Amino acid sequence: MITMSRLSELFDAYGADPDRWPLEDRTAALELMARSPEARTLARRAGDLDAVLDAAPLPVPSGAEADALAARIIEKVAAPQIIVLARNARAAWGWPNWTALAAAAVAGLIVGWSGLNIGAGYAASSDQPDPLAPAALEETLW
Amino acid sequence: MRDGSDNELMRRAARGDRDAYTRLVQRHLPRAVALATRIAGTRGDAEEIVQEAFLRTWLKAPEWRDETAPGSARFTTWFTRVVVNLCIDRRRKPVMSPLDLAGELPSSAPEGFEIVAQEETRTRVQAALAALPDRQRAALTLSHWDGMSNIEAADVLGISVGALESLLVRARRTLRDALADLAPDKIVSLPKTRTAP
Numbered sequence: 001m002i003t004m005s006r007l008s009e010l011f012d013a014y015g016a017d018p019d020r021w022p023l024e025d026r027t028a029a030l031e032l033m034a035r036s037p038e039a040r041t042l043a044r045r046a047g048d049l050d051a052v053l054d055a056a057p058l059p060v061p062s063g064a065e066a067d068a069l070a071a072r073i074i075e076k077v078a079a080p081q082i083i084v085l086a087r088n089a090r091a092a093w094g095w096p097n098w099t100a101l102a103a104a105a106v107a108g109l110i111v112g113w114s115g116l117n118i119g120a121g122y123a124a125s126s127d128q129p130d131p132l133a134p135a136a137l138e139e140t141l142w
Numbered sequence: 143m144r145d146g147s148d149n150e151l152m153r154r155a156a157r158g159d160r161d162a163y164t165r166l167v168q169r170h171l172p173r174a175v176a177l178a179t180r181i182a183g184t185r186g187d188a189e190e191i192v193q194e195a196f197l198r199t200w201l202k203a204p205e206w207r208d209e210t211a212p213g214s215a216r217f218t219t220w221f222t223r224v225v226v227n228l229c230i231d232r233r234r235k236p237v238m239s240p241l242d243l244a245g246e247l248p249s250s251a252p253e254g255f256e257i258v259a260q261e262e263t264r265t266r267v268q269a270a271l272a273a274l275p276d277r278q279r280a281a282l283t284l285s286h287w288d289g290m291s292n293i294e295a296a297d298v299l300g301i302s303v304g305a306l307e308s309l310l311v312r313a314r315r316t317l318r319d320a321l322a323d324l325a326p327d328k329i330v331s332l333p334k335t336r337t338a339p
Contacts (some may be wrong), residue, residue, distance in 0.1 A: 003208075013310040014292070015286065022292050022303070033151050049314060050286075052324045055260060056267035058176035058287045059185070066172045069189055073196045082197065086158070089204045 002028035016047035040122055148217035152230040163203070163279045167196055173288070174225050182285045183272055198224055211322070215297075222284070225248045230276045263324055270320040278313035280308055315339040 007029050014020040018030060035041040061069070076082060146165070154162035174195060178188035199221065206217075215223075271279055277299065284295040285306070296306040 009307065009311065012314055013307040015314070020285065020289075046226070049318050052263065052321050053267060053286055053317070055263040055324075056271075057179055058283075059179045059283075060172050060176040066168075066175065069192065070164070070167045070171050071177065073167055073193050074160065076193065076197060077160070077163065077200045082200070086153075089201050 002032055004036070004039065007032055008042055011017070011042050011046035015050040015053075016043045017050060149206075149208060151201050152199075152206040152217060155200065156206060163200060166199065167218075170221060171196075174221070176184060177283060177288060178225055180268075180271070180287065181226060181276070181280050182232055185234055187229075190276070191225060191232060194228055195224045197220065197308055213282040219294060219297055222290075223300070224257040226280050226284070226298055230280065233276050266321060267317075270317050273320070274313055274316060278309050278316070282317075285310055 002025060006025065010021050010025060010029055014022075018026055021029060033043060077086070146285055148166065148169075151162040152167045155166065171192060174192045175185075175188050175335055178191045179185050182188050271282070274282070279298060281295060284290045284298060285292065288295075290298070292303050296303045299309075299311075301307060
């Protein structure tokens with residue numbers, strides 16, 4: 001069961017193409033459209049906007065343009081500074097250095113046991129955004 | 143296993159396999175450029191963004207987790223998120239006019255009234271899109287043109303499905319008002335939009 005209000009939201013959000021609607025709403029929405037002239041009017045209106053949007057398809061690069069850009073990208077990862085960064089990343093995520101881990105564990109035990117507060121003043125560092133994280137999306141939506 | 147999946151290519155790239163990385167780039171580049179051009183506004187910006195996204199992919203490869211592991215993202219979702227975030231970050235820096243963001247016009251005028259009319263429609267749509275807030279434009283691009291499901295698009299944007307719907311509603315209402323004079327029967331050479339019975 002779906003309300004006309006929800007169906008209207010579907011048109012407003014996803015347009016008239018049922019393939020774009022959330023799966024959980026699709027069957028009920030189609031049933032309501034089949035029996036409601038008002039729903040079909042809303043569908044036509046949403047379809048009009050779909051048609052206008054479809055007049056501007058995504059600007060996919062030509063094969064030659066894509067090949068040229070791919071070549072530039074692949075060439076870039078061979079640049080010396082990128083090789084160093086990549087080597088560091090692989091070392092950081094590679095097989096663990098057990099000696100270093102054991103030393104760190106011992107140091108941690110000593111620090112914890114002695115009550116030193118080495119991390120004071122650095123609490124905010126854990127809040128630093130991951131450069132790969134969706135930082136741009138962390139603020140309020142609207 | 144050498145199945146050629148994104149996951150497999152990322153594992154090989156993590157070991158420094160440039161052939162695997164090359165396949166990954168070739169596979170995902172056209173879509174990435176298309177999305178970035180639409181969201182960032184210009185092809186030049188899009189190419190820089192896509193280069194940056196693939197560079198991050200190369201550096202990220204060693205810590206890439208198997209996509210079957212709990213909490214791990216599919217490569218396509220993760221990569222699209224990187225591209226979209228770079229687009230939005232870039233848009234925050236320069237102040238550009240809607241005309242700048244309307245996309246590049248064809249270098250020579252196409253022949254024939256129908257093609258000119260279609261080009262005009264495309265330019266109008268792109269200009270209206272460029273005037274939308276960044277996240278509304280990103281949401282609409284992923285949902286309408288890229289064909290992502292609501293769950294995938296929400297995941298890329300790091301928001302709930304409800305929040306995605308809200309962005310889409312706002313975007314489509316704004317575009318409907320801005321493009322009200324572009325009646326579909328005046329738009330030529332368009333693929334027919336399916337309508338439900």
